Amino acid sequence: MNVQVGAERTPDRTALAAAAITVFFWASAFVSIRSAGEHYSPGALALGRLATGALVLGIFWAARREGLPPRAAWPGIAWSGVLWFGLYFVALNWGEREVDAGTAAMLVNVGPILIALLGGRFLGEGLPRTLFAGLAVSFAGAVVVGFAVRGSGDASVLGVVLCLVAALTYAAGVVTQKPALRHATALQxxxxxxxxxxxxxLPFAGVLVSEAAHAPVSATLNMVYLGVFPTALAFTTWAYALSRTTAGRMGATTYAVPAIVVLMAWAVLGELPTAAAVAGGVLCLAGVAISRRRSPARADG
Incomplete structure (x- = not known):
């Protein structure tokens, strides 16, 4: 067991540091996906990233001799594997082929609202009225982003939808993983x-092999980077921190991701979201902030 009852209310400094590591590397992932996605299709990139991550994590798991997770942890691990590691990765990769990294990050980061909503319903973390107000504001922001990118063609609108699908699968993955961490370690x-x-x-294996044969080294290195740092390292530090606080509170730690992504994308890719997309993204994040407001009696979630 790796969760203490009191630890869920007040994360220790190590957990906060783990969350900070996660935020940084997840932000960098949006930029790397955007770059590698020019040469790797969504499914192939997801498989390459996951295979690399599983290899690195498997080495550490074997070295630490942690063994198999307890039976009670498997439902949560399985659902998070399907929803978060599987569907989320493919949806995000596809979405970032259609919209810039900064816009994608702002859309995906409506996830904390969905985490709070699902956590309140399924984990008993509470459903305050501010949650629904924030959801409405974020939805309005997503609509603004949709109109902002509409001039780029239907594909860009599809990108907005895919990023919102990624937000939903991300949130569902977090909420299903949380109960598993009562029984399994973060690494497991x-x-x-x-x-x-x-x-x-795995159905994308043939595509991955074919694309790897023609992709530049820089794109393949980006894929490997995604597997080692934003996946193997950052998902483990996330699970470690999540085991020590609520799902809703952990979701809120990702507020900083879009700002970091915009700066990284500007520096590395030379791209910036349009002014209208930024306005819509700010509305999305404002909705997240509203949803996380608590009255003194509900300040625990």
């Missing part, structure tokens, strides 16, 4: 979740 939950995601994307 991450390794086996990643392994399940890799198995789920």
């Amino acid at each position: 939950a991450t390794f086996f979740g990643c392994l399940i995601g890799a198995v789920l994307t």
